[in-house]
Amino acid sequence: MTAPGTPAAEQPAEPPVLVERRGRAGVLTLNRPRALNALTHEMVGLLDEALQAWAEDPDVEVVVLRGAGERGLCAGGDIVAIHRDATTGGTGSEDFWRDEYHLNALIARYPKPYVALMDGIVLGGGVGVSAHASHRVVTERTRIGMPETGIGFVPDVGGTWLLSRSPGELGTYVALTAGHADGADALVLGLADRMVASSDLDRLVEQLADPSAGDVDAVLDAVAVAAPASTLTAAREWIDAGFAHDDARDVVAALRARPEPEARAAADAVEAKSPTSVAVTLRALRAARDLGSLEEALAQEYRIALRMLRGHDFPEGVRAQVIDKDRNPRWDPASLELLQDADVASYFAPLGDAELGLTRPPSPASAGAEG
Known part of the structure; x- marks a missing residue:
């Protein structure tokens, strides 16, 4: 509330991340509710600064991540700023992605329980700060997705690592169609662990912060509810059959040959996306299945992201979906049939000195053996 007689413009702005200590918990709140908590470099x-400090603080036993406002945890990265870089030759996005991917790896290897409350909208970069957590909570309001192929980009922030490990071809389906999943589907995809009623989230945070509440898993289990049936599970037959191919053209053909109307709708969805993004995403997913660590997948995504930034389809997709909002992107090439295999392969070439530079840390057991 503004103090009487004080212009609102003179009030100090709240920080974009609220960093709080509550009992035994460190609570991080993404705090740009008007922008649906979209991530900025700041x-x-x-987030990185707080997590690094709390990792060494014996009084912090658990970390909780949540989003301000009623709409969701995080709608992804600040796409308008990234578009500006893509169209002006700036390097801010490269620096942002480098630090963001390092943060994703830190979250995945965090030495203490990290509880992500994935309520409402969770897209793109929001997946990166939540789905790598040790404890991932969805609600009946959750809408999670990796919408990148619709803007000429690829699932990043470890998205290819996560989705390549979903059952069957469910992750491939979500990635290529830029589809959204609800809380029940997120559990099936392996992007979350528990469902909690959104009305219980504040109580859950209080209990997680209570030093006398006991084990984090026990606290979560006591509040968790049973998830409804997953629509993705019901569609496994045609999804697995249609998306089992390594060539995007074969995926579309297989979907069109299926009797289910949903399969043909999925083919339409794939063909509406950037052909380059679809083909590169499919190859990245297949490669990620064989990689040995999240860090390797992030390094692969970084190579792709830097090349997407300087390509045609990414700035064009953002223009059509976010800037001009005409919803009519002009992809180049315009179809999968016109895409050359060599062009797809070029996105995966090493970056030399510009590589991400992430290496997986040794496990505590191996570190002790070496000592």
């Missing part, structure tokens, strides 16, 4: 730095 926010990545604030």
Whole structure:
């Protein structure tokens, strides 16, 4: 509330990440509700700084991540700023992605329980700060997705690592169609662990912060509810059959040959996306299945992201979906049939000195053996 007689413009702005200590918990709140808590480079730095400090603080036993406002945890990265870089030759996005991917790896290897409350909208970069957590909570309001192929990009922030490990071809389906999943589907995809009623989230945070509440898993289990049936599970037959191919053209053909109307709708969805993004995403997913660590997948995604930034389809997709909002992107090439295999392969070439530079840390057991 503004103090009487004080212009609102003179009030100090709240930080974009609220960093709080509550009992035994460190609570991080993404705090750009008007922008659906979209991540900026500053926010990545604030999250990293707090997590690094709390990792060494014996009084912090658990970390909780949540989003301000009623709409969701996080709608992804600040796409308008990234578009500006893509169209002006700036390097801010490269620096942002480098630090963001390092943050994703830190979250995945965090030495303490990290509880992500994935309520409402969770897209793109929001997946990166939540789905790598040790404890991932969805609600009946959750809408999670990796919408990148619709804007000429690829699932990043470890998205190819996560989705390549979903059952069957469910992750491939979500990635290529840029589809959204509800809380029940997120559990099936392996992007979450428990469902909690959104009305219980504040109580859950209080209990997680209570030093006398006991084990984090026990606290979560006591509040968790049974998830409804997953629509993705019901569609496994045609999804697995249609998306089992390694060539996007074969995927579309297989979907069109299926009797289910949903399969043909999925083919339409794939063909509406950037052909380059679809083909590169499919190859990245297949490669990620054989990689040995999240860090390797992030390094692969970084190579692709830098090349997408300087390509045609990414700035064009953002223009059509976010800037001009005409919803009519002009992809180049315009179809999968016109895409050359060599062009797809070029996105995966090493970056030399510009590589991400992430290496997987040794496990505590191996570190002790070496000592």
